[in-house]
Amino acid sequence: MNELQLLALLPFIVLAMASVIVILLIAFRLSHTVIQVVGFLMMCLVVFATWYVKDTLPKEIAPLFIVDGQAALFTGLIIFSVLVIGLFSYIYFEEREENPKEYYILLFLATLGAAILTISQHFISLFIGLELLSVSLYALIAYLRNRNNAVEAGMKYLILAAISSAFLLFGMALIYMETGSMKFAGIATVLGQAGASPLFLMGLGMIVVAIGFKLALVPFHLWAADVYQGSPSPVTAFIATISKIGTFAVLLRFSQIIHLQHYPLVIIIFSVISIASMIAGNILALRQQNLKRLLAYSSIAHFGYLLVAFLPGNEAGTEAAIFYLIAYAITLLTAFGVIILLSSRQREADNLNIYEGLIWKQPIIASILAIALFSLAGIPLTAGFLAKFFILSAGVQQAVWLPLIVLVLTSVIGLYYYLRIITTLFSSTVSTESMPKTIHPFFHISTYITLVIMAGLLCWLGVFPGIILSSIRTFLLLH
Amino acid sequence: MILIWMICILLSGGILCWLTAQRLPLLAKWIALLTVIADMLIACWLFRVYEAFPDNTSWFINYQANWIPSVGISFHVALDGFSHLLLLLTFFLGILSVLCSWKEVREKTGFYFFCLLWSLAGISGVFIAMDLFLFYFCWEIMLIPMFFLIVIWGDARRRYAAYKFFIFTQVGSLLMLLAILALYFIHGRQTGNYTFDYFGLLHTVTDGATAKWIMLGFLFAFAIKLPVVPFHNWLPDAHSEAPTAGSLLLAGLLLKTGAYGIIRFVLPFFPEASVSIAPWMIFLGVTGIIYGALLAFSQTDLKRLIAYTSVSHMGFVLVGIFSFSNIAMQGVVMQILTHGISTGALFVMAGMLKERLHTRDITQMGGLWTSMPALGGVAILFTMASAGLPALGNFIAEFFILLGAFAGNPVFSVIATLGLILSALYSLRMLQKVFMGQQTVTVPVKDISTREFIIMAALSISIVILGLFPQPVIDTVRHLSTIHPSIHE
Numbered sequence: 001m002n003e004l005q006l007l008a009l010l011p012f013i014v015l016a017m018a019s020v021i022v023i024l025l026i027a028f029r030l031s032h033t034v035i036q037v038v039g040f041l042m043m044c045l046v047v048f049a050t051w052y053v054k055d056t057l058p059k060e061i062a063p064l065f066i067v068d069g070q071a072a073l074f075t076g077l078i079i080f081s082v083l084v085i086g087l088f089s090y091i092y093f094e095e096r097e098e099n100p101k102e103y104y105i106l107l108f109l110a111t112l113g114a115a116i117l118t119i120s121q122h123f124i125s126l127f128i129g130l131e132l133l134s135v136s137l138y139a140l141i142a143y144l145r146n147r148n149n150a151v152e153a154g155m156k157y158l159i160l161a162a163i164s165s166a167f168l169l170f171g172m173a174l175i176y177m178e179t180g181s182m183k184f185a186g187i188a189t190v191l192g193q194a195g196a197s198p199l200f201l202m203g204l205g206m207i208v209v210a211i212g213f214k215l216a217l218v219p220f221h222l223w224a225a226d227v228y229q230g231s232p233s234p235v236t237a238f239i240a241t242i243s244k245i246g247t248f249a250v251l252l253r254f255s256q257i258i259h260l261q262h263y264p265l266v267i268i269i270f271s272v273i274s275i276a277s278m279i280a281g282n283i284l285a286l287r288q289q290n291l292k293r294l295l296a297y298s299s300i301a302h303f304g305y306l307l308v309a310f311l312p313g314n315e316a317g318t319e320a321a322i323f324y325l326i327a328y329a330i331t332l333l334t335a336f337g338v339i340i341l342l343s344s345r346q347r348e349a350d351n352l353n354i355y356e357g358l359i360w361k362q363p364i365i366a367s368i369l370a371i372a373l374f375s376l377a378g379i380p381l382t383a384g385f386l387a388k389f390f391i392l393s394a395g396v397q398q399a400v401w402l403p404l405i406v407l408v409l410t411s412v413i414g415l416y417y418y419l420r421i422i423t424t425l426f427s428s429t430v431s432t433e434s435m436p437k438t439i440h441p442f443f444h445i446s447t448y449i450t451l452v453i454m455a456g457l458l459c460w461l462g463v464f465p466g467i468i469l470s471s472i473r474t475f476l477l478l479h
Numbered sequence: 480m481i482l483i484w485m486i487c488i489l490l491s492g493g494i495l496c497w498l499t500a501q502r503l504p505l506l507a508k509w510i511a512l513l514t515v516i517a518d519m520l521i522a523c524w525l526f527r528v529y530e531a532f533p534d535n536t537s538w539f540i541n542y543q544a545n546w547i548p549s550v551g552i553s554f555h556v557a558l559d560g561f562s563h564l565l566l567l568l569t570f571f572l573g574i575l576s577v578l579c580s581w582k583e584v585r586e587k588t589g590f591y592f593f594c595l596l597w598s599l600a601g602i603s604g605v606f607i608a609m610d611l612f613l614f615y616f617c618w619e620i621m622l623i624p625m626f627f628l629i630v631i632w633g634d635a636r637r638r639y640a641a642y643k644f645f646i647f648t649q650v651g652s653l654l655m656l657l658a659i660l661a662l663y664f665i666h667g668r669q670t671g672n673y674t675f676d677y678f679g680l681l682h683t684v685t686d687g688a689t690a691k692w693i694m695l696g697f698l699f700a701f702a703i704k705l706p707v708v709p710f711h712n713w714l715p716d717a718h719s720e721a722p723t724a725g726s727l728l729l730a731g732l733l734l735k736t737g738a739y740g741i742i743r744f745v746l747p748f749f750p751e752a753s754v755s756i757a758p759w760m761i762f763l764g765v766t767g768i769i770y771g772a773l774l775a776f777s778q779t780d781l782k783r784l785i786a787y788t789s790v791s792h793m794g795f796v797l798v799g800i801f802s803f804s805n806i807a808m809q810g811v812v813m814q815i816l817t818h819g820i821s822t823g824a825l826f827v828m829a830g831m832l833k834e835r836l837h838t839r840d841i842t843q844m845g846g847l848w849t850s851m852p853a854l855g856g857v858a859i860l861f862t863m864a865s866a867g868l869p870a871l872g873n874f875i876a877e878f879f880i881l882l883g884a885f886a887g888n889p890v891f892s893v894i895a896t897l898g899l900i901l902s903a904l905y906s907l908r909m910l911q912k913v914f915m916g917q918q919t920v921t922v923p924v925k926d927i928s929t930r931e932f933i934i935m936a937a938l939s940i941s942i943v944i945l946g947l948f949p950q951p952v953i954d955t956v957r958h959l960s961t962i963h964p965s966i967h968e
Contacts, residue, residue: 360587380619389656393550396660408653415649419642423630428586466547473549 001061008059008067011049011075012115018042019108026101036090036443039104043083050076057478063183064125065116066253069478073322074118074249077329081241082111084333087450088340089234090443095345096144096232103143110136110238114246121257123172123182126250130168130214133243134161140238141231153230160223164213171206174199184257196263204260208269214247215303216296218276225284228296229350233343236292237336240299241329248306248325252318261313270307274403277304278410285417292350294417295335298376301414302328308407309391312398315476320390322472327375327383327461334372334454338365341447352421357430364448366425368455375458377418378411383461480542481525482556482607485518485566486600493596500589511577511592515599519570525563529955537958546613551663551674555610560955561812565606565739568819571941572731573599575934576724579827582930583723583834584632591632594624595724602732606739611659612675614744618652618700618736625733628725629717634839640713640720647713651700658696662748665689681747694749694756701745704737707760707797708767711790718786719839723830726782730789730826731819738796738815742808742959746800753801760801761884765891765898767794772901776908781832781839784909785825788865791898792818792873798895799880805957807883810876812956817872817945821864824938828858831931832913835924841909846918851926855914857935862906864942867899872945 006013018039025035050072058068086107093100113132120126138161142154176182178200179190191200212220228236260266281301288294306328309320342349342365349355359366375384388411395404461468492514500507525540532539540558558566576595584591601621608614622645630641659675666683667673674680685693703710714734718726746753771790778784792814799811831854832847833839848855864871867878877899885892927935945952 374623379623380616385619392656393660393663396657397664404657408657409650412646412650412653415646416642419626419645423638423641426627426631428631464547466549469547469549 004056005059005061008053008056009061009065010053011046011079012112012119014042014046014049015079015108015112015115018046019105019112022101022104022108026105032090032094032100035101035104036086039086039108040083042108043079043086046079047076047083050079060121064122065119066121067119069475070253070318070322071119071249072478073472073475074245074325075115077326078111078114078118078242078245081245081329081333082107082238084337084450084454085234085237085242087443087447088237088333088337091440091447092232092234092340092343094440094443095343103140106136106140106143107238110140111242114242117246118249118253120250121184121253123176126254127165127168127172129246129250130210131165133246134165137161137235137239137243140235141227143235144232147230149226149230150232151230153227156223156230157227160213164210164220167206167213168210171203171210174203174206178203184254188258191258201263201265204266205269207254208273211247211251212273215244215251216300217273217303217307218280218300221277221280221300224296224300225293229290229292233292233336233340233348233350236295237333240295240332240336244299244303245325245329248303248321252310252321255310255313256318259313261311267311270311271400271403274304274307274311275406277301277307278403278406279304282410282413282417286413288417289352290350291339291352291355291421292348294421295332298414298417299332301410302376305388305391305407305411308400308403309394311400311403312394314394314398316390316397317394318476319469319472320387320394322476323390323465323469324387326468327387327458330454330458330461331372331375331382331384334368334451334458335376337447337451337454338369338372341365341444341451352424355421355424357427358425360430364452368451370422370425371455371458373418373422375462377415381459381462383458383465385462386465481521482540482542482558483554485521486604488514488518488521489596489600489603493593493600496592496596497589500587500592504588507589507592508577508581511596512574514596515570515573515577518603519567519574522563522566522570525558525566529560529563541609543609546610551667551672551676552612553610553674553676554613555676556607556613557609558607559958561739561742561959562606564812564816564952564955565735566603568735568816569599569603569606569732571937572727572819572823575823575827575937576727578930578934579727579830580722580724583830587631591628594627595728598624598628598728599732602728602736605736609677610675611663611677611680611744614677615652615656615659618655621733621736622648622652625725625728628728629721632722633720633725635720636716637720640716643713644717647703647710648700651703651710654696655700658693661689661693661696665693683748685749687751690749690752691755694745694752697740697745697748698756701737701740702763704740705734705793705797706737706767706790707763708770708790708794709763711767711771714790715783715786718789718826719780719782723827723833726785726826726830727823730786731823734789734793735815735819738793738800738811741797741800742811754803757801757803758888761798761888761891764794764797764801765895767791767797768895768898769794769901772898772905776901776905779840779842781829781841781844781909781913782826783839784841784905785822785829788825788902788905789818789822791902792822792865794898795877795880795895798884798891802880802884802887804883804886807880808959809953809956810879810881810883812959813872813876813879813945813949813952816952817864817876817942820938820942820945821861821871821873824857824861824935824942825865827934827938828854828861831927836920836922841912844913844920845916846914847920847924848914849918850920850924851914853926853932854935857927857939858910858914860939861942862910864946866903866906870943870946872942872949875946875949 060066113129116129138158142150144150179187181187216224281297285294285297309317339349375382378384378388496507538557538559543555546552546554601617604617626645771787775787799807864873867874
């Protein structure tokens with residue numbers, strides 16, 4: 001490994017350092033605030049490092065990693081999300097009076113796992129990244145262990161994630177047996193000569209199970225609602241965004257190198273999964289009264305939409321998928337930010353009753369949530385609309401009509417429950433629940449400002465996506 | 480550029496209303512009123528531009544700016560005579576909708592006028608957008624404020640009505656989005672120029688089957704909006720539950736966007752496919768005329784009754800559009816304007832009655848003529864207009880449509896004519912139940928106030944003028960006939 005290769009890995013090294021530094025800070029018994037601020041600065045450093053090494057890309061660190069524009073994009077998105085989640089975590093955990101310090105170690109480790117996924121081009125690095133992510137998540141989900149649903153959620157995730165890892169390993173072993181390589185490019189060359197054997201397809205199927213579990217795609221979605229509900233809200237936001245972005249990034253790279261979309265069977269499998277996710281996710285969300293569960297089902301549906309952009313396997317599809325993930329991450333973080341801001345020590349703000357007539361009581365918070373929901377529903381003036389538009393456009397280009405029609409019809413079903421929350425926000429009966437008092441004015445205000453900025457970002461992206469689109473393109477050219 | 484200013488005025492006026500209403504609700508109302516009046520004045524001033532333009536059959540204002548150039552989306556707005564008429568109608572009804580909610584809206588005034596103005600902005604955007612993406616964008620923008628108008632200030636079943644309205648229209652518009660994208664890629668592959676521009680896409684060559692599917696995508700959205708009969712289900716609920724101004728905008732403007740879409744997009748883009756589907760559309764139109772009239776006759780809810788008359792009248796529009804004759808097309812444009820005015824007036828009247836009697840049930844009204852002679856007089860005028868009496872605008876419209884349709888489809892035209900008889904039936908029944916007969920209302924009711932008088936006078940004058948001098952309107956839209964499929968004639 002030479003210096004330049006090391007330089008390309010700089011953001012990831014800084015990210016790994018972050019958790020080490022947090023451990024040291026805890027050893028010196030420094031306060032939550034210090035850890036929070038240092039964590040924030042470290043993440044800023046990662047962003048800076050990514051920007052710094054941008055010009056040296058793409059760089060292959062054989063055999064495990066490849067750092068290219070696409071990886072930088074996904075890593076950037078992941079770091080952006082963890083910045084926001086870290087900020088949200090402060091008021092959330094400080095108010096719950098449990099020891100929140102180790103939380104940050106786990107948070108950064110899980111982020112590192114997701115970031116490794118974005119640069120891996122080898123089964124080993126894929127597995128390391130995925131396990132780093134999963135194992136940290138086991139603890140993160142059950143972090144507030146005294147709360148009702150936390151341990152249940154943690155156990156559920158633990159068992160199912162362990163099974164899915166087993167599937168992943170078995171699938172990798174089968175593919176290795178068939179092709180004699182663990183590197184994606186190596187697999188691709190063998191496949192190019194010999195074609196896909198049944199054993200390879202079986203291995204691929206096993207891997208799809210594991211990936212489907214991580215992305216909460218139907219029929220591997222059973223954990224989603226319980227885990228979303230039981231985890232602390234910042235962790236839910238983490239699962240919904242970072243964990244899924246990382247997994248999707250590795251799926252995308254795998255399929256790009258292997259040319260997965262050339263196999264009709266794969267297309268059929270992914271179409272079926274995508275259609276099932278869109279239908280099941282939207283229908284299950286219809287009657288939910290719990291906002292976090294509702295967002296869980298809606299995110300199942302959203303990853304169904306995302307797969308529609310994945311199906312064509314072309315440039316436009318990749319661009320659409322990345323734009324979609326950006327819009328989706330900002331939207332979901334905004335929604336969870338509102339939940340966190342309204343939660344208090346006694347209760348999680350996940351019951352819809354709390355949101356009744358919120359707009360007349362706290363107009364700004366409620367408008368932010370309404371913007372996020374409009375974005376999820378894909379209504380113009382918000383980023384969600386353009387994201388959906390680009391997906392539709394990628395799909396129409398390759399004429400994958402059936403998933404497209406399903407996408408259109410199910411997103412109409414989806415409208416119903418988003419509108420239901422929005423009407424709740426605007427209803428004339430104002431909820432009598434008192435709003436939590438602010439204990440930490442500085443962090444409270446900065447969370448508030450972040451939310452306003454993100455809502456503004458959603459609207460801005462929804463009207464002027466030009467800059468983001470062109471920068472996605474320039475980054476994607478670095479490969 | 481002036482067109483963008485018009486929309487910006489509406490948008491910023493809306494925000495200003497929302498901000499000021501907390502302290503000064505009255506100021507918010509005036510801001511809303513002045514905003515729409517300012518736009519109306521600009522639209523009137525555009526007449527001079529139009530007159531000065533040498534060739535009055537084409538686009539006399541055309542403005543294009545980059546928006547998302549990488550995918551061929553531009554901010555392209557343009558105005559021809561037809562769009563100009565619709566803009567005038569939009570601002571005219573906009574002023575009236577602000578006026579008629581002056582007293583009706585007591586709570587959350589700021590947000591109400593915000594929604595009203597943004598909805599108007601979306602509607603005017605639809606009428607001037609010449610980029611299909613921009614068109615779709617505005618098409619959606621006008622829905623959300625309307626949804627809020629219904630769901631916050633509506634009547635008892637407002638949630639149900641609002642969801643139904645939103646979901647019905649959304650199905651159509653997403654299918655239209657697919658159709659737009661398909662057209663975009665077909666055009667892009669043929670010419671290498673990927674664009675959403677109206678004039679660019681106009682000459683896309685599509686083969687028969689593809690054209691038919693894409694056209695159906697467009698038509699579906701417009702048919703739901705118009706509404707064509709099997710898709711009319713949302714209309715009675717939305718119209719009857721919405722506040723008065725909401726009903727006015729729905730009936731007067733939102734339905735017209737459907738007709739506008741068919742005339743502006745479906746016919747020019749897919750001439751052959753439109754001809755092949757024309758018999759079906761005429762059939763559906765005639766069904767709508769008869770079915771809407773019959774249902775209107777059997778309603779007891781005043782606003783539902785008026786809503787079903789819209790279904791019936793929009794049937795005429797559909798018949799007129801798909802009979803592909805110049806005279807019928809002129810009738811269609813007349814119908815768009817006069818229906819907006821006459822039905823709008825009826826809804827305003829229903830709103831005034833509701834404000835006084837707190838009911839929409841016509842069995843609980845009766846004999847109101849004695850206490851409200853002025854409103855009664857206006858009501859007679861507009862029920863007659865709705866029934867298509869000569870000297871009023873609707874007569875010209877429906878007469879032209881039937882005249883134009885007769886040449887191609889005598890049988891259907893004859894059946895459609897029955898609609899005129901039925902319309903007389905339901906109009907007279909409504910008038911009789913509400914204003915004539917035994918006096919059943921015991922509470923003292925006031926006749927119309929000055930503000931209400933102004934609204935009604937403006938509507939009455941315009942409907943009479945349209946009935947007596949329709950020629951200016953017909954002149955401005957004469958060029959529409961040139962985009963008709965020539966094969967048919």
